[in-house]
Amino acid sequence: AQSVTQLDSQVPVFEEAPVELRCNYSSSVSVYLFWYVQYPNQGLQLLLKYLSGSTLVKGINGFEAEFNKSQTSFHLRKPSVHISDTAEYFCAVIFSGNTGKLIFGQGTTLQVKP
Amino acid sequence: SQTIHQWPATLVQPVGSPLSLECTVEGTSNPNLYWYRQAAGRGLQLLFYSVGIGQISSEVPQNLSASRPQDRQFILSSKKLLLSDSGFYLCAWLRGIGELFFGEGSRLTVL
Numbered sequence: 001a002q003s004v005t006q007l008d009s010q011v012p013v014f015e016e017a018p019v020e021l022r023c024n025y026s027s028s029v030s031v032y033l034f035w036y037v038q039y040p041n042q043g044l045q046l047l048l049k050y051l052s053g054s055t056l057v058k059g060i061n062g063f064e065a066e067f068n069k070s071q072t073s074f075h076l077r078k079p080s081v082h083i084s085d086t087a088e089y090f091c092a093v094i095f096s097g098n099t100g101k102l103i104f105g106q107g108t109t110l111q112v113k114p
Numbered sequence: 115s116q117t118i119h120q121w122p123a124t125l126v127q128p129v130g131s132p133l134s135l136e137c138t139v140e141g142t143s144n145p146n147l148y149w150y151r152q153a154a155g156r157g158l159q160l161l162f163y164s165v166g167i168g169q170i171s172s173e174v175p176q177n178l179s180a181s182r183p184q185d186r187q188f189i190l191s192s193k194k195l196l197l198s199d200s201g202f203y204l205c206a207w208l209r210g211i212g213e214l215f216f217g218e219g220s221r222l223t224v225l
Contacts, residue, residue, distance in 0.1 A: 006157075032211060032212050034212050034213075036214075041219070041221075042218060042219065043204055043206075043216030043217050043218050043219050044158075044204070044206075044214070044216045045216070046213055046214070049211075049212060049213065051211060051212075090157065090158065092212065094211070094212050100146055100163065100165070100208060101160070101163070102160075102212055102214060103160075104150075104157050104158040104160075105157055106156060106157035107157045107158075
């Protein structure tokens with residue numbers, strides 16, 4: 001079955017520290033990969049996406065993610081977080097060209113502490 | 115400009131009552147539209163999606179239904195709500211490959 005796993009439900013981190021949010025997906029011939037962010041009581045917004053090309057993709061707010069095909073992972077990173085980065089982050093995948101259907105992970109809550 | 119509106123934003127309903135959540139999109143035509151539900155600690159579950167007027171695909175069997183009476187309108191309904199229907203409901207349209215544009219959400223509490 002096609003699935004997306006976010007290994008950490010909560011990640012606490014101090015302000016200005018680096019952070020990595022992990023995402024793995026069930027193997028597939030081809031995938032499109034996404035990270036979304038959700039601030040409290042709001043809808044989701046796209047943070048970054050990988051469709052093809054360079055495996056390192058950069059998004060908004062200083063975030064980046066790296067596609068690792070052999071490990072079927074798409075981890076999200078930021079070298080220095082801010083209080084305003086506190087939010088829930090969702091990894092999402094489109095499997096094998098089904099461009100209309102995103103499968104989301106369970107989400108990771110990033111808690112940035114002063 | 116492209117916008118998506120959902121209402122109501124908050125709803126408290128008794129068990130067994132009906133439900134209607136509405137979603138409208140502006141600034142685009144013939145969009146692919148989606149209803150997701152977000153329950154606490156469970157991520158996003160795709161409920162329905164629609165590629166055109168009157169075309170609805172259901173992802174999971176459940177107590178809910180969806181309709182698309184107009185090109186840019188998508189409605190989520192229930193005849194009799196269950197406690198398990200509580201959650202945060204999000205409407206979205208597909209703006210590009212995998213790029214969903216979400217509404218602000220409707221929080222439903224069933225008591």
